[in-house]
Amino acid sequence: MEPKQVKEGYLVKKGTVLSNWKAVWVILSEDAVEFYKRKTDSSPKAMIPLKGATLTSPCQDFGKRTMVFKISTAKKQDHFFQASHSGEREAWVKDIKSAIGCLEGGKKFARKSTRRSIRLPDTVNLNELYTLIRDQDNGVKELKLEKENKIYNHCFTGGTVVDWLISKERARNRAEGVMLATGLMNEGYLQPAGDRSKTGASEGTESVFLDESDAFYFFADSGFFCEGYSSDEDDIVKEEFRGNIIKQGCLLKQGHRRKNWKVRKFTLRDDPAFIHYYDPAKGGEEPLGSIHLRGCVVTAVEFVPDAKRYDVDGDLFEIITSDETHYFLQAATAHEKKEWIQAIQTVSKSGK
Template identity: 40%
Template sequence: METKKNTTLREGFLVKRGHLVHNWKPRWFVLVPDKLLYYKYDGGKRDSCQRGKILLKDCEITSPFLDYENRPLVIKLRTKNGVDHFLEACSREERDDWAGDISAATEKLRGAEGVKGPDLQTATTTGPQLHDINLIKVLESMYDVHSGIKMGSHLDHGSLYSNCFSGSAVVDWLVFSQLALTRVEALTLASALQEESFLWPVGLKSVEALRTAGLTEHFMDDSTALYSFSDSLKKRGSVKAETSMSAVELSGKVIKRGYLLKQGHRRKNWKVRLFVLRSEPAYLHYYDPTKDDISPVGGFSLRACLVSSLGDNGVPSGVKGNIQGNLFKIITQEDTHYFIQAPTEQQKMDWIEAIRQHT
């Protein structure tokens, strides 16, 4: 799967929105100094035919881009011709790394022309300074039904909280709305909103952070720390904690996320899935990145699972098609066999090690 070009700066799976039909499809992206190339996957292999390219000269980058309610990890690229490209990463860390590397490449291209200026929207010099911000206006903007922060249901230690949002979502929204220039500034602004009781902690993690942290650092830029609007706002819905047995397996701490290829059980075809490894309880779930549904399409308990690396000498038994390289297998306690392919040998070993630690 790995490109042989020496100029490769970064490569991996991203989910791309189509131009004519606005569906989302996983593609293999390769970042080189002056462009971003992407390829289709077919049968667990990268298609040798290049599917498209995004020229980086004078390209504008927006990250985070929060217009898609169920896709908070999107990067928006606008080429010098005004064509928009929307790319979704598997995690906040991956999103920020891709955005940083693409921004660095565009900066280098600009520097070669002797022109200076930021490309990444999170580093722009436009926007208000923190001391000029009216907290009431910020709160009103956050609360707006159409353009405000999106509220939803979130799990925390087996309890399902409705009409709330994560700390990282607040920071993302403040940066995206240009109410803060950086994540550090957004964190300070969010802490100020919490100090005024405009935002309240919800769930164990954010409540504990408020109890133990310093006065200026108690708000958490964390996707697992939950917050809600103050009750005095008579918000759009009430925050309720509902314990659900089906929600328990999704309540564990996220240990690892990433795009992997999985062989289907019936048709035996290979598809890209977003895998999420959780602990306490230990589960491995997988999601269809082409769908907006936030529920997993499958998953299983890691209790008593066996995970093993498959050799690269020929097609292993149980694998359909000429699929070779970076394969591993998981056998569940119910004797269900899962065949999975990682993008690289190192990622395969990382996943095997992480899964073994929770079996």
């Protein structure tokens, strides 16, 4: 019998010969990970066997490139993949670990929870803790903090995080709070912002979360950005990034000029209503473009005009902005297409 397909979607992969990163279509089955140049390709570029493999997450071998995990095969070959956000990485890591565990035990694939850090007690679930600390009503509040002629937006201090952990009885003392916060940072849920916190994260052999008022951090999937004292014109541009992130992930996008299709990472914000898109392979923070969604129309479509240079079929949708600009996109699955359409429709009505 053929192994069952467990999961599929876009990830960014580091080349095994060249050191460049490229977006690829990835399929996880019960015994292997296959990756394709395009979603529509009939044969994979390569197959990574999972029997005897190990998985490392987070993998912090690449500096600023976060959300990376590593699969090491039984033959000691390393394969590096990057997800677009923490929730996506969590889902891939969980399913790959489960597949490896089932192969080791001679069992069929079955989803099960996995502990995310060997340094923490078995009772600690960092994904659950992050959900609580990220809660807009009862979690750590995101603020605009100022230091050395710079403004850090959607940010908070290390001391605030430890205070929250103790007040919610998640930590018994400040030392335990630092341990939990360090775990969240090492897993990529919290990111250092500013020189002080970045120094703590890079000093010595292990990163350390700083329980200090001048050490700034931000949520990995927040709208964080840093700016110097700027003109009014710069503030108008930055206004696009002030909204909360509602949804993010990779989609296939048709270019406006050449009509070719490329994988882009999309980030949807609510107020103001904008969706920004990035080149996921570059891992940079500067978007390639933005779409103002206020008053837009978004619908599912069956085909795309001039889609000649790329074989696209299924899970397509279109965004028509208030100024009549058309954007054609393809989701990884029908379910994901529905989620994107619903999220964009909500934001276009509520956001300014």
